[in-house]
Amino acid sequence: MQERLSFYIHRDSSLHRLNPLTKLTLVLALILVAFLSKWYWAPHLLTLFAVVPLSFVGRVSREFFWTASRLILPTATFLFVMQSLFHPIGEENIFEFYFLSATQESVLYAFRNAVRIIVMVSAFTLFLLTTHPSELMTDLTRRGLPGQFAYVIISTLQILPQMIAKSQTIISAQRSRGLDTESSALKRAGAIVPLVGPLVFGSLVEVEERAIAIEARGFTSKNKKTSLHEIPDTSFDKSLRLGLVFVVILTISLNLWLS
Amino acid sequence: MQIFTIAIAVALGILIAWAIITKRMTWLEKIKSNFNTQAWVLIPIAIAINIAVGQIVLVLRLPVYLDSIGTVLVAVLCGPWAGALTGALSNIIWGIAIDPGALPWWPVAAMIGYMAGRMAQWGFFKSWWRVVVTGFVIALTAAVVGTPIAVYLFGGITASGSSFITAYLLETGRGIWESVLSTNFIAEPVDKITTAMVAFAIILGLPKRTIGGYPKPHQVEVEGGADRSQLYIAIGVIVLLVLFAAFMLRNILGG
Secondary structure (H helix, E strand, C coil): CCCCCCCCCCCCCHHHCCCHHHHHHHHHHHHHHHCCCCCCCCHHHHHHHHHHHHHHHHCCCHHHHHHHHHHHHHHHHHHHHHHHHHHHCCCCCCCEEECCCHHHHHHHHHHHHHHHHHHHHHHHHHHHHHHCHHHHHHHHHHCCCCHHHHHHHHHHHHHHHHHHHHHHHHHHHHHHHHCCCCCHHHHHHHHHHHHHHHHHHHHCHHHHHHHHHCCCCCCCCCCCCCCCCCCCCCCHHHHHHHHHHHHHHHHHHHHHCCC | HHHHHHHHHHHHHHHHHHHCCCCCCCHHHHHHHCHHHHHHHHHHHHHHHHHHHHHHHHHHHHCCCCCCHHHHHHHHHHHHHHHHHHHHHHHHHHHHHHHHHHHHHHHHHHHHHHHHHHHHHCCCCCCCCHHHHHHHHHHHHHHHHHHHHHHHHCCCCCCCCCHHHHHHHHHCCCCHHHHHHHHHHHHHHHHHHHHHHHHHHHHHHCCCCHHHHHCCHHHHCCCCCCHHHHHHHHHHHHHHHHEEEEEEEEEEHCC
């Protein structure tokens, strides 16, 4: 658990300056193409020639590779090993060890699957590194997303660090009173109540007060709200979004045409 | 596999029939009735509870996740649509803030919230044994919704620990759908029944005045009676459900 709650890194780059919706479209297009394309090497090439260069364009390559090596690569490696050993396709074993065996087909299958997952997770990581959550929410609210959704996401991101800090405090406090969190499974299961109880009740007490406070600030008001911070949406953004949608449609129709 | 297809088809049929029969309110009004200001304030706190409790349970090294207690709470107090929204946003925010790998599982979390809300609507959140049944139903739903995501996105084997069971089943020559579905049926019930019971314990501890401010307070009016005998009935129900699950599993694996 890192101390900073959002991945966002404040830099000045052309990727940062893109409209949040354009970046979201870009991410979804990358994922859809990686998963839908019939061509075997599509996800691999997307990683090498789209996601990695984009991290340099966004000037977040160092953070990107760090996150990738910490979060994405272990998962992808695990998936690759498990699937090449256990996916039931192919005839000839190229590797055998007691009951473990891998065929050429299953290794190829596992390799593509792992890279697809890498494309999916790393594209999202890139998006999160270059987009501030509140910027995304402001932009989406302006386009018609109900303000309540924006409230939920932004306030969760604020509450979450407090809540996690509180849970660490509760764990230490209950341990110092002699709560057993290490021995037999039954004892550890019994420890759920004294750990979860204080955390949950403590935070549920605030709900009513908060509700009154935001109600007094016009939370449910139906009037149009204005924003102090304008997010630019250039014509380049619009044409890029159109182009990406076109690419996805092209992939799907190629898929249908070839099958 | 046959039995399962039929069971799912029958369940869907009942749901659709129920939807047609009770179509007195329009859908939009029904969805809106799930949300008032207090519900909107509860949702972010519930999401934070999901994640924080998930982390606490990680410390205890128990074979459960308990990362949907908040979702179930919202679903029961506010309604199925609010529950579904909480579940979906939980995973999305988990993805934004902690681990992007949690993102693709949002339909499962949403379905957990929706199902918990529906069960509460049908009166299945008023005593211990009913809560156990709710937990079991949520688990079955989560297993069914999670299977296509695991198969299509991850090729059957995901990054979670229960994938070793899937791997074993694949190795013994079962099909991929069968293996993933049976793994989920083994792994989910313990987690979801515990989740539902913890959520119920929390509701029992909340003051009536607080509960009254949420959209659906009547769903958790706890039915009286001896608490102790209630608990025994609950344990009996758990045993029955485990036997039932074992029977179902033998059917899938045998058929």
